[in-house]
Amino acid sequence: MTDANPADPLVIGDHKLSSRLIIGTGGAANLEVLERALVASGTELTTVAMRRADLGAGSGVLDLVRRLGITVLPNTAGCRTAAEAVLTAELAREALETDLVKLEVHADDRTLLPDPTETVDAAAQLVEAGFTVLAYTNDDPVTALRLEEAGCAAVMPLGSPIGTGLGIRNPHNIELIVSRAGVPVILDAGIGTASDAAQAMELGCSAVLLSTAVTRAQDPERMASAMSAAVTAGRLAREAGRIPKRFWAQASSPPR
Ligand SMILES: CC(=O)[C@@H](O)[C@H](O)COP(=O)(O)O
Numbered sequence: 001m002t003d004a005n006p007a008d009p010l011v012i013g014d015h016k017l018s019s020r021l022i023i024g025t026g027g028a029a030n031l032e033v034l035e036r037a038l039v040a041s042g043t044e045l046t047t048v049a050m051r052r053a054d055l056g057a058g059s060g061v062l063d064l065v066r067r068l069g070i071t072v073l074p075n076t077a078g079c080r081t082a083a084e085a086v087l088t089a090e091l092a093r094e095a096l097e098t099d100l101v102k103l104e105v106h107a108d109d110r111t112l113l114p115d116p117t118e119t120v121d122a123a124a125q126l127v128e129a130g131f132t133v134l135a136y137t138n139d140d141p142v143t144a145l146r147l148e149e150a151g152c153a154a155v156m157p158l159g160s161p162i163g164t165g166l167g168i169r170n171p172h173n174i175e176l177i178v179s180r181a182g183v184p185v186i187l188d189a190g191i192g193t194a195s196d197a198a199q200a201m202e203l204g205c206s207a208v209l210l211s212t213a214v215t216r217a218q219d220p221e222r223m224a225s226a227m228s229a230a231v232t233a234g235r236l237a238r239e240a241g242r243i244p245k246r247f248w249a250q251a252s253s254p255p256r
Contacts (some may be wrong), residue, residue, distance in 0.1 A: 019231075104119075135156060
């Protein structure tokens with residue numbers, strides 16, 4: 001049982017997905033573990049780092065993702081400048097025959113935080129070159145808006161820095177981004193456990209991208225199932241409409 005719901009697709013540019021859970025491949029102990037986790041997650045879109053992947057014959061992760069019938073989302077992790085990211089995206093398009101790219105330009109290795117100016121610059125160049133750009137960004141509403149104005153098909157604010165598992169540090173900013181976005185907002189990075197993924201969806205995100213919480217869990221397959229259920233639960237709760245928060249108590253049954 002996964003979160004996939006063909007009646008409620010996630011639309012990114014010309015691409016339609018039934019599942020709202022996107023999985024990163026970094027950090028898995030081995031390909032067998034990764035395969036079980038990917039299957040359990042029900043993901044239809046999986047990101048692979050182009051600067052780290054071997055694009056030649058026998059490239060394990062890429063072969064696995066393709067064999068499972070999952071769409072590959074190449075990413076530009078490891079790039080520090082717009083020029084590097086554009087070049088990496090072009091190589092990925094050539095090698096994988098896809099217009100999709102997850103744009104990541106990291107400012108430094110310690111925080112792995114996105115560099116906003118280089119990211120916006122690269123996004124504009126990639127959109128101009130015909131890519132469908134999903135842009136990893138800080139949880140800053142202004143940068144998210146600039147990326148949308150540049151033509152990105154989705155904006156991907158972080159919950160917290162990559163691999164920290166600290167969850168969503170600034171839920172209000174995520175709500176602000178969602179409230180003004182005309183493209184899907186995908187919470188990307190920092191998810192630690194299932195409740196974080198549910199929270200992202202409750203805040204109005206269209207999807208969640210996560211890697212470490214699954215690949216480095218004690219039981220990646222089981223955690224992948226939990227994440228899938230959490231995305232479903234969070235989406236349902238968002239659509240159901242939560243009760244307003246109150247300062248004072250209110251009896252749940254009316255007094256006689
Ligand atoms: C931006 C980036 O690289 C993320 O997609 C990362 O792969 C996932 O972050 P977590 O490992 O924290 O889930």
